Amino acid sequence: MDAVIENLPTYWRGFSMTLLLLGVSGISALVLGTIIAAMRISPVASLRAFATVYTELVRNTPLTLVLFFCAIVLPYLGSDLEYETAAMIGLSVYTSPFVAEALRSGINGVPVGQAEAARSVGFGFGQTVGLIVMPQAFRMTIPPLINVFIALTKNTSVAGGFFVFELFASARELANANGDAVIAILLAAATLYLVITVPLGIFAGQLERKWVVQR
């Protein structure tokens, strides 16, 4: 326990890097995922095809491989990114298809009758999407989106294996330095992860329950 308290600054350094990774890659994955989802439902066939292929490929590539590409293969190909930036890019790219799928499933989850009803009372495309479909789709999208962010939080730990000093890397370093208190050190790191993931999970669960009441 003493080892944990002594090394709190190291934990904090790692934890703040984890939060930074989570924030930056979360937001850019959201943007990228929205673009992919929009391409996926667009009337332009080639955009649809591109988005489908992108989703399939990225979803079936392990995150380790994506980060390996960003951190080691890209510099070898001649980029000079910082490891942190490389990890953020990798995490955003890896998370974006999951965001896109969550958004798309939300839009698909709105019963067709809703859109039909809107159309039959004379709403145009903008009104149907903006007033009827989107508000419902948005609400249904939030719980799966939060689950995506929970997964992202856990995935940031992989960046620790690629020269980014975040929570996992700090835990590994501390565990190597304090061989006699490995359990306490690793449990402390686990607690810090749980501090992010558990509240998010509870929040998602509550939203889900609300959503059930409405249907």
Next chain:
Amino acid sequence: MSVPIVLFDVPGPRARRLSLISSIVTGVLILAGLTWIALTLAAPRESGGITLPGYFDPSRWDVFADPAVWERIIFVGVGGTLSAALTAAVLAIVLGIILSLLRSSEIAWIRVPTAVVLEFVRGMPVLLMMLFILLVLNTGAFVAVVAALTLYNGALIGEALRAGLASLPRGQREAGLSLGMRPLQSKMLVEFPQAFRQMLPIIVAQLVVLLKDTSLGFIVGYVELLRVTMNQLATFYGNRYLFSFFVVALVLYLIMNLSLSRFARWLSKRTASKSSGKRLDPTDPGQAMLVAQASAAARQSEANDGFASR
């Protein structure tokens, strides 16, 4: 996609021509982008006065003519990945079944601690678990990878199965009990087989995640596909093959994962035609959504149960 057809009028000839033209234009743009990437990679580069060959130059790919390389990639690399994934998959399903039964137990002393443990395991990165097992229990890398993957995916499969159990119509259990079955009998013989079949696509989709996560073994030093190609072979044959080895590793991972995903989709179609007709597609509407729906249905039926017993 039935929604967009409802969302706007059926496109007339002008709109259709417009959409065709923009489709061709963006298609050409995408192709041009891809060609640009390919050409950039293929072009020879100057580096410190030496001209390096492009990345599609035969001199960067000639290692793959050596059968010993393939032998190592397939037997040590793919073999390591698959053996870890297979062991962990079997154990995770077993653990998932046990956890789902414990989690939906009638006795609070069993149910509540299981829920806490599940929540704990699900909220933790697999990598941290691997490191924990490796350092604390002092096992080999294989055991650490398999045990961490089993725990994590077992917890997720358990949660999915529990949601499946809870979302069954209450009549199933009542019918079992009224036939004189004991609660455990009804659970094992009547409810569980149905829940398992309904959740099978989700379980297989989870196994795809498991297969992908075996690559985390790279970080804790387990010898699998990524370590063999990117570390051992790339060091042995020299860094100029790094990109080629990366491409090969990527393609091998894609082959494995895509075929497992395809299997999941096929399975969901097949089970759908047999069972109640409620179709679960593990990949299309998003797996998270399915679990969300199932657990939402579960909560609803739990709430109904509470209401009925009051």
